[in-house]
Amino acid sequence: MIGQANSIERRSGVALWRQIADQILHSIAVGDFPENAALPPEIALAGRYGVNRHTVRSAIAALVQEGVLRAEQGRGTFVLSRKRLSYPIGARTRFSEGLQGQASERHITLLASSIEPANRRVAEGLGLATGADVIRLETRGEADGMPVSRAAGWFDARRFAGIDAAMAETGSITASLARFGIDDYLRQSTVLSARHADAADLADLELQPGAIVLVTVAVNVTPDGQPIQFSESRFPAERIELKLSAL
Amino acid sequence: MIGQANSIERRSGVALWRQIADQILHSIAVGDFPENAALPPEIALAGRYGVNRHTVRSAIAALVQEGVLRAEQGRGTFVLSRKRLSYPIGARTRFSEGLQGQASERHITLLASSIEPANRRVAEGLGLATGADVIRLETRGEADGMPVSRAAGWFDARRFAGIDAAMAETGSITASLARFGIDDYLRQSTVLSARHADAADLADLELQPGAIVLVTVAVNVTPDGQPIQFSESRFPAERIELKLSAL
DNA sequence: TCATTTTGTCTATTGATATAGACAACTATA
């Protein structure tokens, strides 16, 4: 939306075809290449980016592989539709409710759970002593079969013993907390950043190398301000945008 | 903080040295490589990442160039301190106030301004008809001489005629709006995403290719709910994290 | 001082990237 940026950096450590693929993705996101329409011909793109046609072809091949484009010999290359879901973050941030209306099917899978000593960051978030036992739940959120989040949540092991089993059974943080008498909880703080997906993200979220994840670090508290959950969540930026609401 | 991820993707279009540089940056951010301490020796890093020592050296050379590391022959390679600033986003989001206490000097530079017809997105945000004249201000925020944001702000051209001159003079959105009788304004909505910096971002924010930017799209309104500003801001993820507060 | 550890520089080789040109295969349309 700001300045258009059809320039390419050579010997930057990022191959030209990868940079061009990213630019095409950006152009699609911004609406310069509308969905379901044909891309400019390869020759034209090569001219626009100042590279050889074969280099453009490499970029297109990667995006075809990623499911963003479809190439048809003799006809052209077309933009497939890929809407980003909008995930609301506010005082009452709940996974399933948040995506209601945007995806017909949505659920959380418990990937792993463990008991571990709290590191400094987790301990501060939960108001515990560093080294105190905490339960860690690793979860993945999916919407219509597509992974849209990967989260680690930490809970005081003394107060929430067995929350891992509850989570496995109910598939819901909210329902699991209810078993411990938590009928309501609020989001106290959220810190947001972004970075490249690491190898674990790539695998769990089914992303391609170079993908970007949004990272939120949050603390949930009871209505009277007692911290109950510290969490770090990652959202693939190509599938999710975060909509901040009253919190 | 979740799974550690010291694996590297070959023929991904991103050179191994660039991937390793990014991993080192990540390790520094996460605290695995503490500030002001020595990195593991090149040989050890090569072993950890499963590459040749020379490839690690390329990564280190890039980070030395970026000012993240300092290599000293015979002694080792050291992590320079580079803290990420925390930019608060809430009901009253103001650039200069937000970074108070984190940077001694901070200001906004007006890069460009123009009058243009509102596209659909801007018009919807401001509650105007598509094609209505709007003033666009392109600004860059700096803290202690380091670029930390790049933003485009749109204003109704009829109501805020001359805001570009006010902005150039005062260097503050808040002060400029005050000249039009706006003593207070609130943030109505914020939508957040992340992507790779494009060439314009790289230039204006002094980033290296492959850098990530956080993108916020926001609407500011008067206390009685009248939209006055539509904006799109980008923050380099390596320098800024967004701290969401009550809004 | 001397051995060890670490970064710096050099040569050589292999594989991935990028350019260049030519032509085949397919589609749409005049």
Place this chain on the structure above:
DNA sequence: TATAGTTGTCTATATCAATAGACAAAATGA
């Protein structure tokens, strides 16, 4: 049915990225 426009495939060449090995230069500690 031609013709023009588009994607697909092939060969060839040059440059960048990555590996491999050897040794120099500087700092550290016994």
